[in-house]
Each structure stands twice: as structure tokens, then as C-alpha cells.
Amino acid sequence: MAGHSAPEQVRAFYDAVAREYAEHFAGELDGKPLDRALLERFAADVRGAGTVYNLGCGPGGQTTAFLHARGVAVRGMDLSPAAVGEAARRHPRIGFEPGDMLALPLADGAAAGIVAFYAIVHFSSDQLRTAFGEMHRVTQPGAPLLLSFHVGEQVVHVDEMFGRRASVDFVFHRVEDVEAALRGAGFGEVETVVREPYPEVEHPSVRAYVFARKPSGIDPQS
Numbered sequence: 001m002a003g004h005s006a007p008e009q010v011r012a013f014y015d016a017v018a019r020e021y022a023e024h025f026a027g028e029l030d031g032k033p034l035d036r037a038l039l040e041r042f043a044a045d046v047r048g049a050g051t052v053y054n055l056g057c058g059p060g061g062q063t064t065a066f067l068h069a070r071g072v073a074v075r076g077m078d079l080s081p082a083a084v085g086e087a088a089r090r091h092p093r094i095g096f097e098p099g100d101m102l103a104l105p106l107a108d109g110a111a112a113g114i115v116a117f118y119a120i121v122h123f124s125s126d127q128l129r130t131a132f133g134e135m136h137r138v139t140q141p142g143a144p145l146l147l148s149f150h151v152g153e154q155v156v157h158v159d160e161m162f163g164r165r166a167s168v169d170f171v172f173h174r175v176e177d178v179e180a181a182l183r184g185a186g187f188g189e190v191e192t193v194v195r196e197p198y199p200e201v202e203h204p205s206v207r208a209y210v211f212a213r214k215p216s217g218i219d220p221q222s
Helices: 007-025 033-046 062-069 081-090 125-138 175-185
Strands: 052-055 074-078 095-098 113-117 144-150 155-161 164-171 188-195 207-213
Touching: 007 081, 007 155, 007 164, 033 062, 033 113, 033 144, 033 188, 033 207, 052 062, 062 074, 062 113, 074 081, 081 095, 113 125, 125 175, 144 175, 175 188, 175 207
Parallel strands: 052 074, 052 113, 074 095, 113 144
Antiparallel strands: 144 207, 155 164, 188 207
16 A cells, blocks of 8 residues: 655644634534444443544544543544644644654553544554554553544545645555554554445545553453
8 A cells, every 4th residue: 555644744733724624623523423433342442541643633622522421531633733733723622732652741541541533544553553553551550442444545635625735645554564563552452444435425435433442461261
């Protein structure tokens, strides 16, 4: 699979379109019942466990806000300072901070869980493995991970979005590649849900949602 964008290119893209992007996507979960159901499942798993991070939270902050409304102690993190600022403006009661998934500014074991909805869409295979290694490093033993992505092998390049000049690659991933990268990073209990796109709601691509868990380190047979 060819195509990916360097972090500085991704940052520049979202810095350029942050306000328009937020306005377009802020209410997207309203039309996505499976997304809501899977986020509810994740929320029930992590509620009361500690601080959870939504990586690649985006300028709308909609996924972060959804979890926060369900009693999750969640913080949003994004590579783009403009995205972080826009999300914080829209959701002033939630903490948002800048951070690169390829080098997370978090201590080992700092996260009680991680959500990354469509946050791996600019990564090459090598970057994906790096990001999953970082997610494994910063999660507590036994902590869950929920991520989503577009399924396939194509790369969609854009030079403009919402009327603004901004260049970036959107990378689709095969389910088996993502699952293998997660296991390679040390995650277990990998479970994938795949769905067809919701007509007239989103880009017409197949979507995958993967639950995984960092092993607790406790052998139930011992």
C-alpha cells in the first residue's frame, strides 16, 4: 500500500480546515447508530477506571463529548493545534491537548483506555505499527482500545477541502493488516466489527471498528 502523509503535512491540513471541518462533522454521530452503540460499550468498560484519551479527536470533538456525556473521564488529543483549539471552544468542560500519535506525550500506563476514531487514516503500514506501539506503551494493563478506519487498499489524495487549499492522503487499511499490527504491538482480545456505509450520511466506504485490550499480566490459571 502506497501513500501516507508526514505529521507536519497532516498538522497543516487540519490547521487549515479546522473550523469548517468541525461545522461539517460535529453532529455526525446522530446518523451513525452502530458507532454510538460501540462507543456506549466502550464507555461502560472504562467508566470510573481513570483518564481515557481520544486520540485524533478532531476539531469537532464529537466523540470526546459523547464519552464525556456518559460519565467517562476523557481527554481529547490531536496533532493539530487549530483542531485542539476548535474542540476546546466547542466543549469548554472537556480537556483537549496537542499530541502526536507517533510519539505520544504521555507517561507509560497513563491511559485507562484509548479511542481512535478514524485517526489512523493518514498512516502508512510502518506508521501504523509505531502508533500502536505507542498506544500499548501508554495504556494501563487490562485497558481497552477502540479504533475505527476505512476498509480497503486505496489511497485518496485531496488538495482542497471545504473551499480551502489543503493537501493530504487518506489511507484505507485492510482489516487483517490492522489486526496483525495490533497483535504485533502486544494487544490481545482483538475483535472487529465491519459495516457498510450509511447512505447519504458519510463517505461511501466500508468501515471497521476494532476492540483490543492490553493484557493485564495476570495469568488466570496461576
